[in-house]
Amino acid sequence: xxxxxxxxxxxxxxxxxxxxxxxxxxxxxxxxxxxxxxxxxxxxxxxxxxxxxxxxxxxxxxxxxxxxxxxxxxxxxxxxxxxxxxxxxxxxxxxxxxxxxxxxxxxxxxxxxxxxxxxxxxxxxxxxxxxxxxxxxxxxxxxxxxxxxxxxxxxxxxxxxxxxxxxxxxxxxxxxxxxxxxxxxxxxxxxxxxxxxxxxxxxx
Amino acid sequence: xxxxxxxxxxxxxxxxxxxxxxxxxxxxxxxxxxxxxxxxxxxxxxxxxxxxxxxxxxxxxxxxxxxxxxxxxxxxxxxxxxxxxxxxxxxxxxxxxxxxxxxxxxxxxxxxxxxxxxxxxxxxxxxxxxxxxxxxxxxxxxxxxxxxxxxxxxxxxxxxxxxxxxxxxxxxxxxxxxxxxxxxxxxxxxxxxxxxxxxxxxxx
Numbered sequence: 001x002x003x004x005x006x007x008x009x010x011x012x013x014x015x016x017x018x019x020x021x022x023x024x025x026x027x028x029x030x031x032x033x034x035x036x037x038x039x040x041x042x043x044x045x046x047x048x049x050x051x052x053x054x055x056x057x058x059x060x061x062x063x064x065x066x067x068x069x070x071x072x073x074x075x076x077x078x079x080x081x082x083x084x085x086x087x088x089x090x091x092x093x094x095x096x097x098x099x100x101x102x103x104x105x106x107x108x109x110x111x112x113x114x115x116x117x118x119x120x121x122x123x124x125x126x127x128x129x130x131x132x133x134x135x136x137x138x139x140x141x142x143x144x145x146x147x148x149x150x151x152x153x154x155x156x157x158x159x160x161x162x163x164x165x166x167x168x169x170x171x172x173x174x175x176x177x178x179x180x181x182x183x184x185x186x187x188x189x190x191x192x193x194x195x196x197x198x199x200x201x202x203x204x
Numbered sequence: 205x206x207x208x209x210x211x212x213x214x215x216x217x218x219x220x221x222x223x224x225x226x227x228x229x230x231x232x233x234x235x236x237x238x239x240x241x242x243x244x245x246x247x248x249x250x251x252x253x254x255x256x257x258x259x260x261x262x263x264x265x266x267x268x269x270x271x272x273x274x275x276x277x278x279x280x281x282x283x284x285x286x287x288x289x290x291x292x293x294x295x296x297x298x299x300x301x302x303x304x305x306x307x308x309x310x311x312x313x314x315x316x317x318x319x320x321x322x323x324x325x326x327x328x329x330x331x332x333x334x335x336x337x338x339x340x341x342x343x344x345x346x347x348x349x350x351x352x353x354x355x356x357x358x359x360x361x362x363x364x365x366x367x368x369x370x371x372x373x374x375x376x377x378x379x380x381x382x383x384x385x386x387x388x389x390x391x392x393x394x395x396x397x398x399x400x401x402x403x404x405x406x407x408x
Binding site: 009120122123124173174176177178179180181183185186189190192193194196197200201204 | 213324326327328377378380381382383384385387389390393394396397398400401404405408
């Protein structure tokens with residue numbers, strides 16, 4: 001079974017790379033599917049699960065959600081439960097024994113024993129901002145400053161979760177097999193380059 | 205003109221990767237050749253130039269060299285002159301206009317305008333130690349602890365020079381196009397994987 005995990009900076013194009021790699025290799029693809037599985041198991045709303053897993057303090061959970069709970073402790077405990085559930089879902093994916101690409105959620109740490117090929121995807125700041133603007137939903141008119149703040153908050157949270165799970169730095173390149181910088185690449189071409197690299201790894 | 209630069213952690217196999225890439229592509233290869241060029245220009249000993257460029261404090265220059273100079277200031281100024289000379293030599297290499305691989309010496313920063321393909325090579329600690337032991341000169345019986353100390357000192361100096369030249373972190377993966385981890389790879393096979401990746405970059 002070949003597992004490829006993709007950790008990525010927000011706006012770097014890591015998700016697109018993961019999706020294209022899965023298509024090219026005909027592998028299963030897991031990203032938001034993990035959130036949906038957790039939400040179904042816990043009978044919660046997908047958006048709530050996603051936001052709760054991306055946050056590390058109750059302040060960042062939208063007020064609409066915050067009102068549902070009686071105390072900060074309760075929210076933190078819900079977050080911890082969701083992280084545990086996320087771990088279970090990822091372990092179940094691996095147990096299925098099928099080749100797959102998993103984007104984010106520290107799958108590389110959770111599935112370390114299965115020896116996945118671990119990729120980290122980064123890009124320079126301007127590339128990430130441009131990508132965020134291009135991919136924003138219609139009507140979502142965030143300013144440049146708001147985009148930068150959002151990017152920084154998401155990446156900070158990802159780094160925190162990783163530190164909690166693995167004790168290591170999220171962007172520490174030596175914990176991955178390959179770090180690719182999407183700046184100045186067309187992701188479609190980059191996918192072919194990464195695919196060849198990965199094939200040599202699995203075939204070595 | 206295609207330039208590939210290789211920055212590397214000590215013991216990671218970056219030099220071997222660079223040499224093999226140059227052979228595979230039939231590119232010129234520069235590594236210690238740069239030291240030799242500086243030494244010839246400055247009428248200094250190769251080993252002295254190498255040690256002076258790798259050090260950032262007079263304490264780390266061997267006593268035999270230290271005795272030649274009258275003060276710390278004098279040594280620091282020699283080091284700065286050598287760094288400037290190194291920059292010139294690297295710029296001359298680029299001016300020659302031939303495809304090449306340059307290992308180390310912050311060539312990626314110095315030649316930024318020529319848009320080289322920049323690789324950072326890392327490996328986990330045990331892999332690096334094993335590599336250092338395997339490649340030690342006959343009669344060079346360093347203990348494990350001595351090897352670790354040496355590795356750390358060299359990498360610290362490389363990081364310092366980079367910070368001085370580029371203002372950025374040496375191991376900050378987003379400043380490279382590609383970061384490869386040689387752990388669990390045979391460098392010969394890894395070279396083929398990297399070569400394919402680089403070819404797609406230059407052909408994009």
